[in-house]
Amino acid sequence: MKGFLRRCFGVLLCAVMALGMANVSPDMRDPVRAEEDLRAIFAMDFHGSGWSSWSPDNRRVYRTTSWPVAMKVGLEGQQVGMTGTVQYEAFITGTGWTGMRENTQVCGTEGGSATIEAVKVWLNGDLQQHYDIYTMSMVKGQWNHWVKNGEATNETGAGTHIDGLRIAVVRKGGTPAENEETGTTFAGRTLNSGHPMVALTFDDGPGPYEGRIMDALDKVGGKATWFLVGNLVSSYPSYVKRMADSGHEVGNHSWKHENLSKLSADGVRNSILKCNNAIQAVIGRPATVVRPPYGACGGNCTSTLSGMGYSPILWSIDTLDWKTRNASSTVNEILSKVKDGDIILMHSIYAQSAEAVERVVPELAKRGFQLVTVSELAAARGGMTPGKRYGAFR
Ligand code: NI
Numbered sequence: 001m002k003g004f005l006r007r008c009f010g011v012l013l014c015a016v017m018a019l020g021m022a023n024v025s026p027d028m029r030d031p032v033r034a035e036e037d038l039r040a041i042f043a044m045d046f047h048g049s050g051w052s053s054w055s056p057d058n059r060r061v062y063r064t065t066s067w068p069v070a071m072k073v074g075l076e077g078q079q080v081g082m083t084g085t086v087q088y089e090a091f092i093t094g095t096g097w098t099g100m101r102e103n104t105q106v107c108g109t110e111g112g113s114a115t116i117e118a119v120k121v122w123l124n125g126d127l128q129q130h131y132d133i134y135t136m137s138m139v140k141g142q143w144n145h146w147v148k149n150g151e152a153t154n155e156t157g158a159g160t161h162i163d164g165l166r167i168a169v170v171r172k173g174g175t176p177a178e179n180e181e182t183g184t185t186f187a188g189r190t191l192n193s194g195h196p197m198v199a200l201t202f203d204d205g206p207g208p209y210e211g212r213i214m215d216a217l218d219k220v221g222g223k224a225t226w227f228l229v230g231n232l233v234s235s236y237p238s239y240v241k242r243m244a245d246s247g248h249e250v251g252n253h254s255w256k257h258e259n260l261s262k263l264s265a266d267g268v269r270n271s272i273l274k275c276n277n278a279i280q281a282v283i284g285r286p287a288t289v290v291r292p293p294y295g296a297c298g299g300n301c302t303s304t305l306s307g308m309g310y311s312p313i314l315w316s317i318d319t320l321d322w323k324t325r326n327a328s329s330t331v332n333e334i335l336s337k338v339k340d341g342d343i344i345l346m347h348s349i350y351a352q353s354a355e356a357v358e359r360v361v362p363e364l365a366k367r368g369f370q371l372v373t374v375s376e377l378a379a380a381r382g383g384m385t386p387g388k389r390y391g392a393f394r
Pocket of ligand 1: 203204253257293294
C-alpha cells in the first residue's frame with residue numbers, strides 16, 4: 001500500500017484511491033492495525049515546565065511534580081476524503097468548561113496555573129462513524145478508567161485535578177491496547193536530552209531533492225524539519241508523505257512564499273491555513289510548526305501566528321546555500337559554527353544543498369549530534385510558547 005502511494009505521481013490519483021478505500025467496509029480490512037490507520041497525537045502544557053512533546057496514540061503523558069494547564073489534540077493518518085476532526089474541551093478550575101477546540105488548537109490556560117479537572121475528547125464527521133476515541137486521565141497518582149467519545153474523564157467540582165492524559169483511537173467497537181504504544185511515531189522517539197542536539201531545517205520545498213536528503217538522514221537515524229510552500233505540496237505528495245510517515249516534521253512556509261509582514265491579519269491567517277490544507281490533504285494533519293518566509297514576521301504576523309498556536313521558527317545558522325550554491329561552503333559554514341541547540345537553515349530545492357547534506361550528516365553524527373526535529377528540540381529544552389520567536393533552543 002505504502003509502496004503504491006509512493007509511486008503515485010499526482011494528488012488526484014492518490015485522492016481517488018483513498019476515496020475508494022474509504023468505501024471499503026471496515027471489516028473487510030486487515031484486522032491488524034495498519035500504519036496508515038487513524039491515530040491521536042496530543043500534548044500538554046505543564047505549569048512551570050511548558051509543553052510536552054507530541055505524544056503518539058495510546059501513550060501516557062503526565063507529571064508528578066507539576067500539573068497540566070493546557071492541552072492540544074490532533075490526528076495522524078486521516079484518509080483523504082474522510083471528513084471530520086478531533087474536538088475537545090477542558091474543565092478549568094474556577095471557570096468551568098472551555099468550550100470546544102479542535103485539531104491542535106490550544107485548550108486551557110497556556111502558561112497559566114489554573115488546574116484542569118477533566119477533559120472531553122470526541123470525533124465528528126465521517127470519523128465518528130468509523131472510529132471511537134478513548135481518553136483516560138491520571139488523578140492523584142492513579143489512572144482512571146477509559147471513557148470514550150466525549151465523556152468526561154473525571155468528576156468536576158470535587159476538588160481534584162488531572163495530572164496526565166492518555167488518548168487512543170480505535171476502529172469503531174474496538175478497545176485500546178492495554179499496553180502503551182512503544183513504536184516510533186512522530187515526535188515520539190526516544191532521545192537523550194543530555195546529549196547535543198541540532199535541528200536541520202529545509203525551506204522552500206517540496207522539490208526534486210527531498211528523497212536524496214531523507215536517504216542521507218536515514219543512514220544515521222536523523223530527522224529534519226521541512227518548511228513547505230503550500231502551492232508546491234501537491235506536486236510532490238510522495239515525498240511529503242514519506243516525511244510524515246518516517247518521523248520528520250512537516251512545517252508551514254506560507255501558501256506561496258509571501259512576506260507575511262506585509263499582509264493583513266486575515267491575509268496571514270489565510271496563507272497559513274491554505275498551506276495547512278494542502279499539507280493535510282496529503283498527510284492527514286496540518287503543519288506543527290511555521291517559519292515565515294525571509295524570517296520576516298513583523299506587522300500582523302506574530303500576533304496572528306500566536307493566535308493560531310504557532311511560534312515563528314527562525315534559525316541560528318544561516319548556511320546561505322541559496323546564494324553560494326556551493327556544497328563545500330555550506331558544509332564548512334555548518335561544521336565551523338554548529339553547537340548544541342542550533343537550528344540550521346538550508347533549502348531543499350538545490351542539488352548543491354542535497355550534496356552538502358550527504359557530506360555533513362555523517363560528520364555531525366560522528367561528532368555526537370542527535371539530528372532532531374524542531375519540535376523535538378523544543379520539547380527537550382523546555383517547550384515553546386506561541387508567539388515567541390525561536391532561533392535556537394539552548
Ligand atoms: Ni523561503
